[in-house]
Amino acid sequence: MRLICRTGCALLFAAICFLDLQAQALANVTGPCANCHTMHNSQAGALVSSVNRARLLTSDCVGCHSSSSADTIVQLGSTRIPIVYNTAAPPVNELAGGNFHWVAKNGHQYGHNVRGISPPDSFLAIGPGGENLQCGNSCHQSFSLPDTGFGRNGCEGCHGSVKHHGASVVAGQPVTAAEGWYRFLMAPSSHSGFGLTQGVAGIEDPNWEQTPTSAQHNIYFGGDGTAAQSPRSLNKFCASCHAKFHAPGFFESGGLTVDNGGGVNPWLRHPTNYAIPNKGEFAPLFATPYNPAVPVAKPVLTSYQAAKIEIGDQVSCVSCHRAHGSPYPDMLRWDYTAMKAHDGGSASGTGCFFCHTAKDS
Ligand code: HEC
Numbered sequence: 001m002r003l004i005c006r007t008g009c010a011l012l013f014a015a016i017c018f019l020d021l022q023a024q025a026l027a028n029v030t031g032p033c034a035n036c037h038t039m040h041n042s043q044a045g046a047l048v049s050s051v052n053r054a055r056l057l058t059s060d061c062v063g064c065h066s067s068s069s070a071d072t073i074v075q076l077g078s079t080r081i082p083i084v085y086n087t088a089a090p091p092v093n094e095l096a097g098g099n100f101h102w103v104a105k106n107g108h109q110y111g112h113n114v115r116g117i118s119p120p121d122s123f124l125a126i127g128p129g130g131e132n133l134q135c136g137n138s139c140h141q142s143f144s145l146p147d148t149g150f151g152r153n154g155c156e157g158c159h160g161s162v163k164h165h166g167a168s169v170v171a172g173q174p175v176t177a178a179e180g181w182y183r184f185l186m187a188p189s190s191h192s193g194f195g196l197t198q199g200v201a202g203i204e205d206p207n208w209e210q211t212p213t214s215a216q217h218n219i220y221f222g223g224d225g226t227a228a229q230s231p232r233s234l235n236k237f238c239a240s241c242h243a244k245f246h247a248p249g250f251f252e253s254g255g256l257t258v259d260n261g262g263g264v265n266p267w268l269r270h271p272t273n274y275a276i277p278n279k280g281e282f283a284p285l286f287a288t289p290y291n292p293a294v295p296v297a298k299p300v301l302t303s304y305q306a307a308k309i310e311i312g313d314q315v316s317c318v319s320c321h322r323a324h325g326s327p328y329p330d331m332l333r334w335d336y337t338a339m340k341a342h343d344g345g346s347a348s349g350t351g352c353f354f355c356h357t358a359k360d361s
């Protein structure tokens with residue numbers, strides 16, 4: 001069997017070369033080394049890739065995690081690749097983070113602009129809500145810029161703990177540091193002075209929510225939401241660049257204290273990391289199944305029911321947004337223009353109306 005095809009994009013061509021189907025594993029890579037590495041960057045006397053890459057890789061983050069098909073999990077023999085950028089057609093079933101297809105094709109407001117996919121945002125000079133972080137030329141400004149001494153841009157602006165050969169994630173258990181944290185999400189080590197020494201906590205759906213159900217989905221960690229806490233919630237991770245949008249503001253140790261402009265009053269922005277009250281229009285939520293289209297965060301990861309929204313479950317940034325990009329402006333999970341007060345129509349029960357049950361009719 002040929003290990004490497006002769007073209008630059010060895011990995012995509014390798015799909016034709018490999019056909020050894022094995023059991024699926026969680027979160028660390030599987031499959032022959034040659035699916036992803038090249039020892040001499042040479043095959044049959046020709047270059048495998050015109051770019052010299054670290055770790056003897058045949059491709060980079062964007063290259064491996066892209067596909068010209070509409071599939072979001074590409075199977076190369078026993079290697080299973082989660083796709084976050086469908087380059088031609090939009091994805092059939094986008095993964096939990098959404099997809100970079102729309103920011104590349106529809107415009108800058110449809111996602112985070114990332115190096116290798118789209119140029120810096122033409123409307124936003126920095127991440128909104130991060131004005132007081134004052135970090136020039138960093139990933140607080142744009143992931144499309146070159147790396148800086150203080151941190152990486154590109155995919156690694158958020159995925160600061162990439163461990164493809166990390167320890168195997170135990171199904172149903174929170175992801176540990178040795179496993180690379182939840183989806184490899186962590187601030188770079190250069191930020192440890194701000195107390196950002198640990199990554200994001202969470203429990204991973206083995207199929208990256210390609211087809212989530214009320215019982216089988218990612219479990220987002222909410223935590224206490226109010227003070228420095230490590231490992232951190234995904235909300236506080238988003239807030240490390242969008243500080244003011246976190247309620248009640250964002251706080252980490254090490255001298256970086258940023259509130260949302262309202263001090264202890266969290267109500268200047270939509271609450272996040274905030275327990276949904278079991279009363280009024282929210283009470284019906286606690287009698288409906290968990291809805292992976294409008295996820296909420298669990299306050300602790302040791303005891304919870306996946307299939308239900310429980311007392312204490314919190315509003316999260318990803319209740320409304322996708323992390324990478326979506327078909328809607330502001331990377332929203334749903335079409336905001338369809339959320340019409342007391343005129344929900346076919347949007348009833350979705351988006352804002354899923355939680356604000358009394359505002360649709
Ligand atoms: C050579 C191909 C290749 C390259 C290069 C690569 N990845 Fe991956 N990546 C994979 C595969 C395959 C998986 C799926 C592992 C599994 O089965 O869980 C994966 C998984 C992931 C995941 C999901 C982990 C999880 O918890 O499920 C993230 C996030 C990720 N990669 C980010 C990156 C980033 C960021 C880079 C660049 C620094 C990168 N990858 C480079 C092939 C690659």
Ligand code: HEC
Nearest residue numbers: 029030031032033034035036037055057079162163164165
């Ligand atoms: C599906 C893709 C994939 C396969 C298959 C794969 N690797 Fe890797 N490997 C990566 C990626 C991506 C990185 C760089 C990012 C990282 O370290 O997470 C990496 C990094 C490494 C590193 C340096 C970092 C470390 O963890 O030590 C070594 C050594 C390595 N691979 C060896 C191997 C060997 C040996 C095999 C076969 C037995 C193999 N890899 C198979 C994707 C893969």
Ligand code: HEC
Nearest residue numbers: 108109112113121126127140141142238241317321323330
């Ligand atoms: C490391 C810094 C960083 C982190 C972490 C981060 N963002 Fe951003 N975000 C930015 C920057 C920079 C921009 C402006 C440039 C752009 O849109 O590409 C932005 C823009 C946005 C936008 C506006 C998109 C648009 O173009 O209109 C939304 C919405 C957003 N982010 C949501 C989130 C969410 C939700 C999370 C957590 C899952 C998150 N961000 C995490 C840096 C970050």
Ligand code: HEC
Nearest residue numbers: 061065082084095096097098112114143155158183208323
């Ligand atoms: C703004 C921060 C940010 C940037 C930039 C970013 N990611 Fe992610 N990524 C996330 C978050 C947050 C998740 C988890 C989404 C969830 O579970 O809701 C994620 C999840 C993933 C996954 C797992 C599949 C999924 O959708 O859950 C892969 C693979 C991945 N990212 C790869 C990449 C690659 C490749 C790039 C660069 C092209 C990239 N990411 C850029 C924040 C980011």
Ligand code: HEC
Nearest residue numbers: 128235238239242245246270272315316317319320330336
């Ligand atoms: C209740 C739903 C909801 C939650 C929760 C939410 N957002 Fe938003 N976000 C929106 C909507 C809707 C917009 C569109 C603009 C508006 O209405 O303010 C938006 C816009 C944004 C923008 C773009 C602002 C601009 O100036 O273009 C960013 C950045 C953002 N959100 C980040 C976050 C972060 C970070 C969190 C978590 C701390 C979060 N959002 C939580 C619904 C939400």
Ligand code: HEC
Nearest residue numbers: 267270271275276277294296315316319351352354355356
């Ligand atoms: C995941 C559930 C959830 C979603 C989705 C959601 N909200 Fe909320 N919203 C809440 C909770 C919880 C509160 C706080 C209620 C309380 O304690 O009084 C709130 C409060 C509000 C408030 C009142 C703030 C105040 O100062 O009293 C407004 C306005 C609002 N939401 C609008 C929206 C809009 C518009 C959307 C869709 C873009 C939306 N919400 C989506 C849960 C949600």
